[in-house]
Amino acid sequence: MKDTRKKSADSDASQVADSVANCGAVSGANYTDNYTNIDALEKKALDFIASVDDAIQNQSFSPKERLAIPLQEMPTRNPLERSRQMCEVAIGFTESMAILEANRCLQCKNQPCVAACPVHVPIPQFIAKTAQGAFKEAVDIIKMTNLLPAVCGRVCPQELQCQSVCTVGKSLKDIDKAVGIGRLERFVADWERERNLITIPEVKPETGKKVAVVGSGPAGLTLAADVRREGHSVTIFEAFHKMGGVMVYGIPEFRLPKAIVAKEIEMLKEMGVQFRTNYLVGRTGTLGQLLKEEGFDAAFIGSGAGLPKFLNIPGENLIGVFSANEYLTRANLMKAYKEFAATPFYQAGHVLVVGGGNVAMDAARMALRLGAKKVSLVYRRTRDEMPARKEEVDHAEEEGVVFRFLENPTRILGDEEGRVVSMEVLSYELGEADESGRRSPVPIEDSEHLIDCDAVIIALGNNSNPLMAQTTPGLDVDLRGQIIADAEGKTSLPAVWAGGDIVLGAATVILAMGEGRKAAASMNTYLASI
């Protein structure tokens, strides 16, 4: 089994050739205190398997015995090495870890995890197959409702969804000890891809009906797959030169290798979904033109989050102040970190990141990888209130990101050339809980102080992009500019659905996929009726 792991690591390397150029060995010499490398984790798993081999073979565990199986930690690269490398931080389970973790599932009858999944993956069913080592069958079960398992297994906030209601976690009175559903999902998806076993979902005979999808992010891709399966022709319009939306421009390589996204998109291509890059719906052609002049019978708007929010404080337009969107896009999509890439990135010694969400963590960790000597993250509340996933916060901290809590910027100062030299912040303390249930930060008077820095990255979320609303008469948006859609994703316009961040505001990949799935069901019913 150890050999399998090695092979899979090698094959990962070839799949993700783009990212491994500067990656060191999986295990290194200088471990940090609480870091356990993959070899040690694998040995532990093998030792345990040896002690329960028969029960695994015969699937004869009692629930009590299942609860006694130790949780399998996700193997990661050594923080001391990885913080300067673009390659993926989480390495993924070995086969033995996956089998052991899958055997922790109690296969409960009521399946709370399925109800808590935005796309209702048949979780106990795929885990049962995984527990038996039938990995291909397992991944095929996932793909009945989720065509992007390698992506979702990596970036879904499982601890807030399926794993938050897991009976194992509840029985052990620790939600962190729930079955590692996401890790298993990732494992079987990687296992299939690395062995070139991906099967293309069946597509029904052509219906002759045409669907336009605006944006190639998770919402659009999910809808495209579901609608294409019914035999309708689907064209996805993307403004960038690469498909994948936030999965290619926003989420960094070290968390979601771009080669994996490309592979999942490749599958849609093989299903016959058509892609048009460098096409901005609303400008190149309007939605109305697509529907009226180009013969599309229905459309889905999944154009994603829009314009980055800024702080509206003095100095925000100095050189060296970036939105997280810009900072991450330069690195992820434009590959600014490569020697031969034409897009430059801003070199800085001390980078300050403002914000406490997942995007802030991504930006902070990216800054380390782009050569910053020090990265500090400024957040106006405390660790407990941070909206970022715990795993991302932990990874950022392990890699050396410094957290500065209870501070909020008041202005940014520059030198005579307009380059950032410091940021002034005000100190805060925590007051009463606000409507979100989080204790709200209260400024401490006269507590302004300066933090020296060379760059500031603002990661405070996005306002919606006005383009679709401006160029599509009759498309209703709310006060924040988000498209109004009903429970099925229908907009105010006939034959037009919408979903993802353009409807929800900034959310997650899986929520966007859930929206795409819902809209696809409604759209398929509509298309069958016309």
Added chain:
Amino acid sequence: MHKILEKKQLSADVFYFKVDASDIVRNRKAGQFVLVQIDTEFGERIPLTIADASKEEGWIVLVFQAVGASTLKLSQKNKGDFIPAILGPLGKPTKIEKMGTVVCVGGGIGVAPLYPIVQAHKAVGNKVIVIMGARTKDLLIFEDEMRSLADELFVVTDDGSAGKKALVTEPLKEICERNEKPQEVVAIGPPIMMKFCSETTRPFAIHTLVSLNTIMIDGTGMCGGCRVTVGGETKFVCVDGPEFDGHLVDFDNMILRMKSYKKQESEDMHICRMEAAAEVLDKKART
């Protein structure tokens, strides 16, 4: 993929490309721009203005100065070659309506994007006065085109090698002082020229539009790299512009921001110029 239908060299480092772009001309209007990428793996996305277009024939004209690594590479392409990616048309079109007299001021390469705006104002029946300027005679572009359209044409050069030896602000001020004031001024050129044009018209309270060409990545509002301060507010050139009220734009901040990557760029250029020189030597060696 967009085929280059025609290539002309307008001056030492200014190039004219007529490019097949049937999708882009469909909705394109005066004042809009495109993002061009010559390598969809590692190339940057560079904003270029549209200098002319034909909806019937499905082409656009790009006029650009080979000043950076990417524009230099673009300039090395020839008729029949392809540009892998062009996104557009982007930005809000120029607001064109019958208003009386419009003064269009173009500096250097800024004369090219001004040309469609002059065309559009003429088409709705406005009187158009064109002022075009350049450092020297060889850098004047689109002079014949402008001459055939403009009701009045002023040509100025810094060294007096063509037209009057003056800055564009000189004739602009004279026009503003006329009894019959123009209703609008449109100024496109280097930021410093647009700044001084705006300062020239400010005392006369003549509405002045400037077209900004800042650093961009996506061109759709997502990155905010193109942001400028206009009337104390942060605006995005790609979705709120590219045209803004020149009396409200913070040009000093914009000029600073455009130098964000100057150091890296000049290093790149150094390599590229050397590469170009090496290629020339290589060609010579082979013939």
